Amino acid sequence: MSQTATLIGIDGAFHEIALALRYDFLQQALAGTMLMGIACGLMGALLLLRRMALFGDAIGHAVLPGVMVGYLLGGKQFAWIFAGALLAGMVAASAVFWIPQASRIRPDAAMGAVFTGMFGLGIVLLSRYQSGSGGVSGLLFGHALGIGPSEVAWAFGNLLVVLLLLGVAWKPLKLMSFDPIQAEVTGAPTRALTHLLMLVLTATIVVSLPMVGAVLVAALLILPAAAASLVARHFGTLLLLAGIGGGVASLVGLWVSHAWGLASGASIVLSASALFVLMGCVRGARRHKASVRHG
Amino acid sequence: MSAPEIVSPIATSADAHAAIAVTGLVVAYEHRTVLDHVQFSLPQGAMSAIVGPNGAGKSTLLKAILGLIKIERGSLSVFGKPFCPKASGVAYVPQRSSVDWDFPATVLDVVIMGRYGQMPWWRWPGANERRMALDALARVGLFDLAQRRISDLSGGQQQRVFLARALVQEARLYLLDEPFSGVDAASEAVMVGLLQEICQSGATVVAVHHDLSTVKRYFSHLLLLNRAVLACGPVHDTFTTAALQQAYGAYLLNVNEVP
Amino acid sequence: MADILLASWFWESTALVVITAALCALVGSFILLRKMSLLADAVSHSVLPGVVGAYLLVGYHTVAFLLGAVMSGLLCVWCVGFLLRHTRLKEDAATGVVFSSLFALGIVSVSRLKTVDLDPACVVFGEAMAARPGSLWLAIGLLLLAAILIALFFKPLSLGSFDPLQARLQGLPERQVHTGLLVMLALTTVAALRAVGLVLAIAFLITPAATAFVLTRRLRTMLGCALGLAVIESVVGMVLAVWLNVSPSGLIAAVALLVLISVLTFQTLAQRVSGTKLKAAEFVQ
Numbered sequence: 051m052s053q054t055a056t057l058i059g060i061d062g063a064f065h066e067i068a069l070a071l072r073y074d075f076l077q078q079a080l081a082g083t084m085l086m087g088i089a090c091g092l093m094g095a096l097l098l099l100r101r102m103a104l105f106g107d108a109i110g111h112a113v114l115p116g117v118m119v120g121y122l123l124g125g126k127q128f129a130w131i132f133a134g135a136l137l138a139g140m141v142a143a144s145a146v147f148w149i150p151q152a153s154r155i156r157p158d159a160a161m162g163a164v165f166t167g168m169f170g171l172g173i174v175l176l177s178r179y180q181s182g183s184g185g186v187s188g189l190l191f192g193h194a195l196g197i198g199p200s201e202v203a204w205a206f207g208n209l210l211v212v213l214l215l216l217g218v219a220w221k222p223l224k225l226m227s228f229d230p231i232q233a234e235v236t237g238a239p240t241r242a243l244t245h246l247l248m249l250v251l252t253a254t255i256v257v258s259l260p261m262v263g264a265v266l267v268a269a270l271l272i273l274p275a276a277a278a279s280l281v282a283r284h285f286g287t288l289l290l291l292a293g294i295g296g297g298v299a300s301l302v303g304l305w306v307s308h309a310w311g312l313a314s315g316a317s318i319v320l321s322a323s324a325l326f327v328l329m330g331c332v333r334g335a336r337r338h339k340a341s342v343r344h345g
Numbered sequence: 346m347s348a349p350e351i352v353s354p355i356a357t358s359a360d361a362h363a364a365i366a367v368t369g370l371v372v373a374y375e376h377r378t379v380l381d382h383v384q385f386s387l388p389q390g391a392m393s394a395i396v397g398p399n400g401a402g403k404s405t406l407l408k409a410i411l412g413l414i415k416i417e418r419g420s421l422s423v424f425g426k427p428f429c430p431k432a433s434g435v436a437y438v439p440q441r442s443s444v445d446w447d448f449p450a451t452v453l454d455v456v457i458m459g460r461y462g463q464m465p466w467w468r469w470p471g472a473n474e475r476r477m478a479l480d481a482l483a484r485v486g487l488f489d490l491a492q493r494r495i496s497d498l499s500g501g502q503q504q505r506v507f508l509a510r511a512l513v514q515e516a517r518l519y520l521l522d523e524p525f526s527g528v529d530a531a532s533e534a535v536m537v538g539l540l541q542e543i544c545q546s547g548a549t550v551v552a553v554h555h556d557l558s559t560v561k562r563y564f565s566h567l568l569l570l571n572r573a574v575l576a577c578g579p580v581h582d583t584f585t586t587a588a589l590q591q592a593y594g595a596y597l598l599n600v601n602e603v604p
Numbered sequence: 605m606a607d608i609l610l611a612s613w614f615w616e617s618t619a620l621v622v623i624t625a626a627l628c629a630l631v632g633s634f635i636l637l638r639k640m641s642l643l644a645d646a647v648s649h650s651v652l653p654g655v656v657g658a659y660l661l662v663g664y665h666t667v668a669f670l671l672g673a674v675m676s677g678l679l680c681v682w683c684v685g686f687l688l689r690h691t692r693l694k695e696d697a698a699t700g701v702v703f704s705s706l707f708a709l710g711i712v713s714v715s716r717l718k719t720v721d722l723d724p725a726c727v728v729f730g731e732a733m734a735a736r737p738g739s740l741w742l743a744i745g746l747l748l749l750a751a752i753l754i755a756l757f758f759k760p761l762s763l764g765s766f767d768p769l770q771a772r773l774q775g776l777p778e779r780q781v782h783t784g785l786l787v788m789l790a791l792t793t794v795a796a797l798r799a800v801g802l803v804l805a806i807a808f809l810i811t812p813a814a815t816a817f818v819l820t821r822r823l824r825t826m827l828g829c830a831l832g833l834a835v836i837e838s839v840v841g842m843v844l845a846v847w848l849n850v851s852p853s854g855l856i857a858a859v860a861l862l863v864l865i866s867v868l869t870f871q872t873l874a875q876r877v878s879g880t881k882l883k884a885a886e887f888v889q
Binding site for chain 3: 154
Binding site: 444445450462514 | 757759769775823825
């Protein structure tokens with residue numbers, strides 16, 4: 051009796067989802083966020099292994115002035131915005147690397163100074179050239195349900211680039227993550243690879259901006275990767291789990307946001323947090339089992 | 346290797362005149378025993394070296410004496426009482442690498458910090474503290490560098506600043522963790538001279554030391570440690586080939602070949 | 605322009621920003637020296653759910669905001685510690701996990717509330733121009749509190765930053781001072797949140813202190829220099845912002861970064877020109 055009820059319940063949910071999916075905007079949003087989530091998960095895993103987890107946070111904030119300049123120069127064309135953001139991202143990354151070299155300031159403080167300053171510049175441009183706060187909220191916090199086919203296409207293209215990077219540079223990336231000195235000794239192009247990584251990271255962040263926003267994109271880079279690192283033991287497993295985790299968290303988050311009318315970016319991040327807690331429980335259970343087995 | 350059989354010629358009971366007395370000390374990190382039934386006492390007014398190979402538990406022993414780590418078993422006393430930060434009469438000179446040399450302070454500021462523990466908690470350092478610090482700097486030969494920023498000093502000078510900071514504490518016991526590692530010869534000579542002076546004035550010096558070639562010249566007492574105590578007592582009784590081979594392994598040749 | 609500069613509301617908001625900046629610079633100097641910049645970033649993001657929670661419980665009430673902020677700030681620190689103890693996550697990753705989750709929780713609640721008092725965009729870059737009168741008194745009170753606490757606990761604050769072990773061995777209240785600094789950080793964030801928003805709060809906590817750090821060679825001069833920089837940067841930023849008709853918070857953060865970059869560039873060039881290790885700091889002094 052109760053089993054039948056459950057079945058009907060599940061059936062009902064599927065029915066509801068099927069109904070909802072008839073809306074184009076929802077299909078686009080689901081496709082776009084999933085592609086973005088996978089890319090963020092993969093990039094986040096690479097950052098996590100290189101102990102640069104919060105670099106995504108810095109770049110995420112720092113691209114804002116570039117986005118604004120691109121927006122002002124090229125109208126609403128995404129290519130212009132993309133170029134501006136890439137430029138700002140690279141400037142910020144160079145500054146974060148340069149400050150600790152030029153002074154006694156530690157990298158974490160350098161990161162804080164750079165991202166707040168550049169973000170402030172972005173806010174200045176926003177407040178100067180855009181009246182009304184709709185656009186502001188869009189860029190800062192994202193509006194996944196409002197994206198169009200072009201954003202989905204960019205997210206798809208970006209995911210391809212990320213996969214291409216992984217495919218081409220799998221071995222040096224793996225080596226660099228676990229033993230950067232060894233990587234340098236064996237002649238892997240570590241500098242070039244770091245620059246490439248920053249470039250693809252910035253691209254991933256820019257593509258994610260319309261969906262989760264500048265303020266929250268870092269969370270989507272860190273959380274799935276950190277969740278995966280709780281249970282994964284190998285480089286490949288970590289990347290796989292982080293990618294899947296990012297995709298699933300984005301889908302779930304978007305659905306929750308649509309169903310309950312919550313802010314989409316923050317919902318996606320919160321579902322990634324839930325994923326992290328879940329993985330923490332899995333790890334705890336696994337450990338408990340192991341300790342029981344050992345007596 | 347069971348420790349108690351090979352323990353030192355010194356009496357195992359906590360000596361009333363001991364600066365440091367340790368009985369039955371066991372320290373473990375995550376089920377790995379680092380110090381195993383360590384038992385010794387070091388006399389007052391002496392200059393003692395704690396010597397042993399890497400991983401022998403020398404720094405751990407210092408931390409245990411200062412109450413900075415949890416001990417499994419045993420008892421520790423400094424001048425007959427358990428160590429207590431307030432009014433301890435103990436000055437600790439850490440390894441140079443353990444502090445932040447980028448901190449914005451002059452040499453004088455750092456030496457004045459040695460007085461902080463003895464001042465009322467609300468008072469700022471004044472002329473008295475300043476005078477004491479300058480005196481201490483003169484003793485370690487850094488008077489002229491008092492206004493330099495600490496990050497501009499060489500390794501040996503930084504270590505001398507630390508010694509000056511210990512001096513202003515006017516302690517009865519000076520505990521030093523590898524004071525001569527990475528230090529130039531001039532600084533080392535100044536520091537050894539000062540430490541011997543301190544001993545002559547009645548205070549006690551205990552240093553973790555790793556240079557076997559200078560043990561005989563610098564120190565009067567020796568604690569040879571490798572997880573357990575291998576020897577403890579006056580240097581001429583304990584600094585023997587047999588004991589050193591036991592600590593460092595058989596490859597170490599004759600102690601007489603060590604100058 | 606001229607009539608704006610003469611208007612009393614402009615000077616009221618400038619005073620608010622300047623005092624907030626001074627407060628952040630004082631607290632931030634110790635945060636920087638204790639290598640807690642990352643934690644400052646995290647704690648200031650994490651106070652948001654606490655503030656929103658307090659708002660839900662008792663409405664717009666300053667004391668409740670402060671309490672909520674301290675509780676969620678300390679919760680953040682505890683969670684980071686928990687993750688560091690029980691997982692293999694590194695400090696930056698653990699911090700990122702905790703603060704982005706708490707911040708997202710705060711943003712969701714704010715956007716759900718749909719109230720005029722709290723707006724997600726305002727949380728991020730503040731509304732210095734529309735500050736409530738109470739904000740100024742809150743900032744002044746906290747600035748006084750910070751100054752008094754720093755004067756009283758100067759010894760453990762400084763020795764604890766330079767050599768924490770020595771501070772403990774000398775019997776100074778090192779742990780209590782550490783916790784006190786975290787509480788002060790959470791309180792500061794609340795004041796800054798109301799005055800200038802989250803991003804500028806972090807900018808003020810880190811950037812003037814970092815600039816002063818490279819310019820000076822003693823703690824006391826560093827504190828004075830950080831204070832001076834924060835005040836000058838915020839006044840310049842406010843006037844410029846009114847003149848250009850842009851967001852003051854954003855502009856001040858940008859100005860602060862510009863000052864830091866200029867100082868570092870100048871120092872690097874000066875070093876290259878003189879060919880010695882002589883730091884520009886020693887010219888200044």
